[in-house]
Amino acid sequence: MMRWKSLLSRKRLAKPVRDPELPYRSAFEIDIDRITFSTSFRRLSDKQQVHGIGGSDYVRSRLTHSMEAARVGRSLGTWAGREIVERYGGEEVGATPFDIGHVVAAAALAHDLGTPCFAHTGEDIVSDWFRGSAVGREILSGLPEQQRNELRHFEGNAQGFRVLTRLQGWRATGGLQLTAATLAAYSKYPWSAPGDDGRPRPHPRKYGFFGSERALFREMAEEVGLIPTGDDTWCRHPLAYLVEAADDACYRVVDIEDAVKMRMLSFADAESLLAPLVVVDRQEYDEIDDEDRRLIYLRARAIDRLVHDAAEMFLERLPELMQGRPCPALLHMTERATALQAIEQISYTRIYRGQQRCETDIVAARTITTLLDAFGEALLAREDAGPGADLPRRFASLLETMPTIRQMPYDRPSWVRGLVDYIAGMTDRFALRQAQLIAG
Template identity: 45%
Template sequence: MMQWRNLLSAQRLGHRGAEPVTPARNPFQKDWDRVVFCSAFRRLQDKTQVHSLPESDYVRNRLTHSLEVSSVGRSLGAQVGEVVVAREGAALGEAWGGISAAEFGHIVAAACLGHDIGNPPFGHFGEATVQHWFRDGEGARYLEDLGAAEAGDLCNFEGNAQGFRVLTRLQNWRDAGGLRLTCATLATFMKYPFGSSAADPARRKFGYFQAEAGQFREIVGAVGLAELRPGVYARHPLTHLVEAADDICYSVVDIEDGYKLGRITFEEAEARLKALLPMLPPRYSEIADQPWRIAYLRAKAIGALIDQAVMVFLEREQDILAGRFRGDLLQHTAAAPHLAEIAAFSRSRIFETRERFQTEVMGGEILITLLSAFAAAHFALEQQGSEAGLAPRHRALLRLMPLRPDAAAPRYHWLLSVTDFVSGMTDSYALKQFQRLRGLQ
């Protein structure tokens, strides 16, 4: 059984001891600040959420989505924390000092803020393109000499694992790597607490690359995640709230965005948002403007789903702490059938458009070209042993990398550096690099 006094560890990754938890500015608030000010987070402003390069600047991107998820996550965490602190306040105070309901909210908010930080350009299509390039494309030839776990990391390239790598290694690399977030926040961030070799073959989701296995073990030890079977751990309980915040936001705001883009009617959007409410608020009839009506219903629907998710969490807390809870919180709410209908409706009416498919074709060409070019240059360096004698194009490509490549670097590590570079690009920057490689700019 996992214990809250361990799960709320304020110890920072790579540090000994923990910062004091004070009301003015606690370590988990600092985690939120560190993510906000890092360059990988800023780049989310130009990364596809659902609609690539949308015709309306109202529609969400990865940055605005992450901020909204963080806001919802803070509410979820604080409501859960209020109950837990009322019950275990003395024990938590003895372990970490001034733990209050707000600290639960800060942990969840910080983890939510980074939940998409590892996603490549062009959304989940970009992630699938990287996977296919390694499995069945040109990248497959580079995996022949790798171990099974290392090859699995690349064949099943995962935005969640890349996000963990960004937070724990790639940002602020001069300071021994990573943002040095608290173990509580990093464990809450990790939706899949296992490596690629332990992933479900059907889903292939996992939480860390082999290169970050040491950081993962350190976090597990600090917060006391329960080991369910060798190499597979139970989620941090607050991770369920991160997932709920993400699900709430994209389910509800997809309807609002679809209406704003003109892909669904006011009546279609209104009916689906109303279905998420236990009752229609009396003030709704006072709003005449249709866009404001949808915005009002969106806000009320989010509030209703927050309350339902918190109720399920508290009802199933013991199962969650024991690692027995299955599924996600929203699946166990009264709103579950309505959310399932919204998901199916959104896929058919909002997402599957000709414009989206055209953008995906373009994004696939861009990513394949970039991966092939930079991997070929690194492979040539590996074979040559130095830059001397390399083709001029390969030398130029290597000098575009953020860090000077090392000819002695193991193949697994230079392949990761290539995926780091390409997946870290924004949609626009990836397009620009593609055009320059093709001599079009």
């Protein structure tokens, strides 16, 4: 059985002593501030949510989606937090409902920081390149099996944990040095990639950290008291279910709203999908004489209803979650699950696989492949030449565009990490410009 006082640990990763409590700002609010001011967070403004380059200025980016998810997460966490404190007692919990809300908000704010350029399409293209290209396979041949699997199945959640704990911030260790509670709530998939193709994992594709961050993840998991369930595998932090629900509630609903703005769906389509999620005040609704305003009404009411549903389901399943038992996504178990499945089906067929999205995916594939081909070939040549050696001008000039090239090691496992960090960290437009420059 996990304990709330441990689950809500304020100890910061890779820091030997706990920071003193401030009278005007909690440790979890500081987490929110550190995430908000990070470079990776700012870059989300130019990373697609669903609609990328060529989309309307109205539709959401990963940045606006993350901010919306954080606000929903705050409400979910605070609501659930009141009941947690009542059930378990203030002394056992060691935090206020508002503290719990801030933990969920911080984790939701960070949940997309590892998203590469062109989002999930980018993940697939990186994976495909390492599996299928000649340069990618040559690179893999010199890597340990664990890292080969990570690259053949590149995962943004694991990249996000790396961003938070190693790549961001000015500190020598621990990255942003967030609290263990926030990092654990962030960790939707608390296990590593399989070391070989035969090792089972709780999810067939998803995982939460790379081998390079194994020790950092273990430190965090032990601090909050996550229950080990296997080799490099732990149960989820209970609040990770609320982070997941905040993300689900936002993107399921707002992807429909954005699709109307992009004219991928009609207003009538959106109304028929969103109306089953809410109890519409018919008189109030009929008095709204503008479709845009009606869409706003439906979106706001739908998210509010899903917040209620998720909080109630979380509290119902809380005894099981505290024992470390796995649970389906909260919104998949509510009365509105059928309506959400209808939204998911339409989203897949008419939004995520629609004409406009396919055109963006074509651009993404060409862009990322061009970058990986060029930088992968150049870094292989650099490895072969060794420190201090002269490289052909075409390689030397290209590598000089990488900000970290002078600090990049020559051993392959390390420089491959650096290469993927660089490509994944790019915004969509920066990646496109760099690929165009390379292609001439």
